[in-house]
Amino acid sequence: MLRWKALPDSLDPRVRQLVVQLRRLKDRSGLSLESLETKTGISRSSWDRYLNGKTLPPRRAVEEFARASGADSVRLLVLHEIAEDARQRPSALSASDGVTDPGADVPGVESPPVKGARPPLVRRGAALAAAFTALAGVGAGIVISSACNDDRSASDPVKATVAAAGPSSSTTSAAAGRERYVFQPGKTYPCEVRRSETTGKGLYAGYSVTRSAVLAGPGWDVVEAQCLLRHHHMEPGVVDGVYGQQTIAAVMRLQEKAGLPADGVVGPHTWRVLRG
Helix, strand or coil: CCCCCCCCCCCCCCHHHHHHHHHHHHHHHHCCCCHHHHHCCCHHHHHHHHHHHCCCCCCCHHHHHHHHHHCHHHHHHHHHHHHHHHHCCCCCCCCCCCCCCCCCCCCCCCCCCCCCCCCCCHHHHHHHHHHHHHHHHCCCCCEEEEEECCCCCCCCCEEEECCCCCCHHHHCCCHHHHCCCCCCCCCCCCCCCEEEEEHHEEEEEECCCCCEEEEEEECCHHHHHHHHHCCCCCCCCCCCCCCCCHHHHHHHHHHHHHHHCCCCCCCCHHHHHHCC
């Protein structure tokens, strides 16, 4: 199995999400770079750049990759849109602490209005993810479930399966009796973290009981993770259910502290740390 190179530290977390998912799907499918070239008509050298975070793949490459690997193209294209938005509107990410402005660089959070100015727009990536959620009827956000090790050790290969379209966060939050998550710009959620039998005596904020969901879009799973991050003193910014830059930065700090690969991707090992 190919040992992946570490992604550049300067890579935007939203772009990193797409690259990590492409890598996982490639590993799961068993496709080599040569096979990808044959099946997609895109050169091996191009795929090497895409999968090592050197260049953002174009939309057509993502579509062809999904077709070649048997992945859900809609979900990958949502991640691509978010990554494309990050490339067009880059923003600073602090690795040492949170962002000073709770609404800065967070998809779906409006900044205070300026007198005489037009109302700010919801960031395109978050809006697209929310629209996808409503149209596809798949519950809250995009969840890619792991077959075993989503938070991989440095030496273990990644093997992941893409969850079939269906309720995700709405299912995992069933114990909380919550309805399907609907993204609402500016809405935040309170955090009351406690230990619960619902999560095997692990920490629980009342929004989701998942221990394995991989976060990549808005949903109750993200709200739960944000509350648990705050409980661990890893400030995720506003608790709004959007997996934005502040939340990703907080996840990376938690992973680094726990000795996990700090890739900003939440899977079973990161949930284990979050649940305490």
